Amino acid sequence: MKIGILGTGDVGRTLGSKLVETGNTVMLGSRKPDNEQGLAFAAAHKGKAEAGTMAETAAFGEVIFNCTPGTVSLEALTLAGEKNLNGKILIDVANPLDFSKGMPPTLSVSNTTSLGEEIQNKYPKVRVVKAFNTIWNGLMVNPALVNGGDHDIFICGNDKQAKEKVREIIHSFGWMDKNIVDLGDISAARGTEMYLPLWLRIMGTAGNGSFNIKIVK
Amino acid sequence: MKIGILGTGDVGRTLGSKLVETGNTVMLGSRKPDNEQGLAFAAAHKGKAEAGTMAETAAFGEVIFNCTPGTVSLEALTLAGEKNLNGKILIDVANPLDFSKGMPPTLSVSNTTSLGEEIQNKYPKVRVVKAFNTIWNGLMVNPALVNGGDHDIFICGNDKQAKEKVREIIHSFGWMDKNIVDLGDISAARGTEMYLPLWLRIMGTAGNGSFNIKIVK
Numbered sequence: 001m002k003i004g005i006l007g008t009g010d011v012g013r014t015l016g017s018k019l020v021e022t023g024n025t026v027m028l029g030s031r032k033p034d035n036e037q038g039l040a041f042a043a044a045h046k047g048k049a050e051a052g053t054m055a056e057t058a059a060f061g062e063v064i065f066n067c068t069p070g071t072v073s074l075e076a077l078t079l080a081g082e083k084n085l086n087g088k089i090l091i092d093v094a095n096p097l098d099f100s101k102g103m104p105p106t107l108s109v110s111n112t113t114s115l116g117e118e119i120q121n122k123y124p125k126v127r128v129v130k131a132f133n134t135i136w137n138g139l140m141v142n143p144a145l146v147n148g149g150d151h152d153i154f155i156c157g158n159d160k161q162a163k164e165k166v167r168e169i170i171h172s173f174g175w176m177d178k179n180i181v182d183l184g185d186i187s188a189a190r191g192t193e194m195y196l197p198l199w200l201r202i203m204g205t206a207g208n209g210s211f212n213i214k215i216v217k
Numbered sequence: 218m219k220i221g222i223l224g225t226g227d228v229g230r231t232l233g234s235k236l237v238e239t240g241n242t243v244m245l246g247s248r249k250p251d252n253e254q255g256l257a258f259a260a261a262h263k264g265k266a267e268a269g270t271m272a273e274t275a276a277f278g279e280v281i282f283n284c285t286p287g288t289v290s291l292e293a294l295t296l297a298g299e300k301n302l303n304g305k306i307l308i309d310v311a312n313p314l315d316f317s318k319g320m321p322p323t324l325s326v327s328n329t330t331s332l333g334e335e336i337q338n339k340y341p342k343v344r345v346v347k348a349f350n351t352i353w354n355g356l357m358v359n360p361a362l363v364n365g366g367d368h369d370i371f372i373c374g375n376d377k378q379a380k381e382k383v384r385e386i387i388h389s390f391g392w393m394d395k396n397i398v399d400l401g402d403i404s405a406a407r408g409t410e411m412y413l414p415l416w417l418r419i420m421g422t423a424g425n426g427s428f429n430i431k432i433v434k
Binding site for chain 2: 104106107110111112146147150151154156181182183184187188190191192194195197198199200201202204205206210211212213214215216217
């Protein structure tokens with residue numbers, strides 16, 4: 001499948017490498033077509049990856065990942081272009097963490113809304129699925145790193161078929177189906193994004209991001 | 218030990234019963250001294266429990282639990298009286314969930330602050346420890362209900378000795394020490410309170426509150 005990844009940071013490149021490894025072709029998008037990390041990624045996966053602008057990347061992908069910082073995601077999607085996004089699945093990985101006032105970050109949107117909902121509201125024809133945003137990127141693509149892979153990842157969105165497709169992608173990364181927890185419609189993004197302050201505090205005690213939560217009943 | 222519990226709802230009564238069972242004497246406090254739930258609780262634990270006003274309860278307790286609804290906790294603490302609280306450990310169990318605009322609830326304070334911090338700021342001589350607020354009350358006092366008791370409970374606060382005392386109380390409820398996770402100072406209450414929207418969505422998929430999260434590394 002052709003996958004467009006908006007954002008050339010750690011998260012975008014980690015997901016991009018795994019998507020190439022699992023048989024997809026990937027374009028990594030940034031504001032500038034000569035973004036160094038994008039070009040290095042394309043060179044490292046020659047023939048299976050490219051670098052482009054946000055608009056080129058959105059046009060290229062059958063499925064799009066939003067891996068831009070959450071505070072600039074709406075801006076990045078404007079550059080990507082509504083016509084390039086409409087009808088497609090957009091996997092929103094971003095968290096609206098605002099570090100501008102120092103640590104700890106606050107959320108630039110929360111409580112009565114979420115980034116996932118803001119994106120869905122602004123692009124009603126895009127099939128937004130919030131996913132991956134509660135987990136350190138190293139674990140996103142290698143769940144077996146902790147507890148034999150037995151821990152949970154959340155998805156939510158309004159489009160059931162889109163969620164099924166995202167479930168398949170997550171499954172292809174090594175996640176067990178029982179650990180992919182569908183929380184319902186896109187308003188559940190409020191829950192997964194507002195979990196970030198707790199995630200950051202747990203990371204503070206754990207010393208690094210290589211942990212996750214498992215729901216026990 | 219003499220324990221004062223502010224609030225006569227499910228959470229207060231569940232914790233109160235367990236505290237009596239583990240050898241403490243308990244006063245359950247409410248706005249009105251003739252609160253029916255308070256009187257019934259006192260009658261059910263004759264000789265080991267009493268019902269009183271917020272002020273009587275705060276004066277009675279060597280350790281105080283805040284089990285009032287989070288949106289009225291500051292009001293309840295005003296009734297309890299600063300002089301009755303100063304120097305004591307206040308275990309803040311409340312979540313500032315505002316149901317006034319329907320479901321899902323929003324948080325009346327969040328993101329840049331938390332109820333735990335607001336209480337600590339208003340009562341600098343009270344030793345506030347946020348605890349229990351991420352878990353359904355049935356599990357608070359009976360962790361073995363799920364996963365053999367192997368799941369996590371969070372504490373935070375500025376006073377280390379107070380946290381050690383709270384750790385002992387939690388331990389006396391059946392929690393294993395490895396599962397009592399100290400997140401640091403009281404500002405971590407932001408994390409545990411902002412987890413509630415996710416908790417509510419997980420409850421929606423689980424069907425009831427008898428679940429918790431376990432950190433896996």
